[in-house]
Structure formats: C-alpha cells, structure tokens
Amino acid sequence: MTKFLQLLVGGMALGSIYALITLGFVVIYRASGLINFAQGSFALLGGYFVFNFHVTWGLNFWLSFAMAIVGVAIVGAIIERVILRYMIGAPVYALIMITIGLFIMIQQIVATVWVEQTNPIDSPWGQQTIQISDVTILEREIWTIAFALVAFAAFFLFFRYTKYGVGMARSLSTRRPLLRRASV
Secondary structure, eight states: OHHHHHHHHHHHHHHHHHHHHHHHHHHHHHHHSSOOTTHHHHHHHHHHHHHIIIIISOOOHHHHHHHHHHHHHHHHHHHHHHTGGGGTTSOHHHHHHHHHHHHHHHHHHHHHHTTTOOOOOOOTTTTOEEEETTEEEEHHHHHHHHHHHHHHHHHHHHHHHSHHHHHHHHHHHTTOOSOOOOOO
C-alpha cells in the first residue's frame, strides 16, 4: 500500500505537468482560434534558458526562471511581429504549417546552440521528502500539484469572470477568431 500511495502522488504530479501543458494549448486556442504546434519548442527553449542562466552563468534558480520567462516572451513577440502578424486572415492550414515549421526551427536552433548539454538542473527543492506514516513523498511533487491547482483556478476565474476571458469564449463560439487582418 505504501508503494501504491507513493506512485499515486508521483503520477498526480506528472499528470499535473501534462495538464499544465494542455492548459497552454487551451489558452492559445481561446486567444487565437488556432492550435500552436510550436508550443513544445517554446517550452524547450525556456528550459534551456533556465539551464544557461542557472548552470552556465551561475545565477540563482528563481532569477534564472524569471529571466527565461522574459526571454521566451521576447522570442515569441519577435516571431509574432516578423512572421505571424503577416499570416492573419490566411487559411488555417497555412497557420498550422507555420507553427509546425516554427517547432522544427526552434528545436534545431536549441540543438545547435546547446550541443550535447545533458546536465540536469537540480530541483530548487532538492530531494527533500515529506514522511507520512510509512509513505515518503518528494516535496517537489506536492509543489507541482499545488502550482497546477492554483493555475487552473486562476484560469477558470479568468475565463469565467473577466471581460477578456468571457470575450475569448464568445469569439470561439461564434467562430470568429480575435485575430483579424486590420483594414488599412
């Protein structure tokens, strides 16, 4: 029974990570009406930014994490301005092909810049455990589940009770994406 409970918590933590990835797909789809196949590559890029800032440059993990968020946001903004902005109003299959191309491009850039960097980043919580009777649970698994629950609650409240969240749901229900070609 002890092993079962440990595996249950570990599985819930891993499932929380997958659920957060899915939440990213949902938010992007609700905002644009398009599934972004490059999302995984942006997460990969963020992970390597954290690695570079933390391990290579020796910065604090949380500062590295914040800088990686800013870095990926800047890369995303540049891609939106240079590529995606001109695709507004294009057929959906063209946008899907662009995001698949971005997926491949970002992966190749990461593979070129961080050649064979396989050193893992230690968890900021380390290997600290919580002991409940005979059950040993990693503290990072509890934090992962808690973060996922907070994120889901925040996005639920956003989509349900804010002007922008409700507007995103309405734009999809009428099959009109929020992004449109601006008339000049």
